Amino acid sequence: MMLYICSYYMIGKSINSTVVAGIFCADGDTKFGFICDAITMWLIIIPLGAFAAFILQLPVLTVYFLLNLDELVKLPAVYRHYKQYKWVKNLTTNQQ
Numbered sequence: 016m017m018l019y020i021c022s023y024y025m026i027g028k029s030i031n032s033t034v035v036a037g038i039f040c041a042d043g044d045t046k047f048g049f050i051c052d053a054i055t056m057w058l059i060i061i062p063l064g065a066f067a068a069f070i071l072q073l074p075v076l077t078v079y080f081l082l083n084l085d086e087l088v089k090l091p092a093v094y095r096h097y098k099q100y101k102w103v104k105n106l107t108t109n110q111q
Contacts (some may be wrong), residue, residue, distance in 0.1 A: 016076055017076065017079060020076070020079060020080050020083055021083070023083075023087075024083040024086060024087075027086030027087045027089070027090050028086045030086075030090060030093075031086050031089055031090060031093055034093050034094075034097055035047070035048040035051065035052075035093055036048065038097070038102070039096075039097075039102050042102055042103060042104055043104045044101075044102035044104065047096055047102065051089055051092055051093060051096075052089070055085050055088050055089045056085055059085070059088055060081070060082060060084060060085040060088065063081055063082075063084075064078055064081050064082045067081050
């Protein structure tokens with residue numbers, strides 16, 4: 016069952032890794048990736064996992080599923096930022 020959860024996680028991970036670590040970083044927009052990762056991990060997923068495990072005492076597979084939601088939670092924000100093209104910067108300079 017964990018492998019099935021992992022397979023869905025990898026769909027979001029592959030898209031986010033390509034866009035955030037590939038496209039955004041290559042164009043100089045590393046700040047968005049850092050902020051997006053920090054917010055989804057430390058403000059959403061870790062508190063949700065701790066709440067599910069220690070307060071609700073959900074089964075291990077459910078907690079594992081919730082902890083793997085970080086890439087899917089991040090996906091709409093990454094896609095919106097990508098489609099706005101605010102990440103595009105001119106990284107070239109004129110040499111004279």
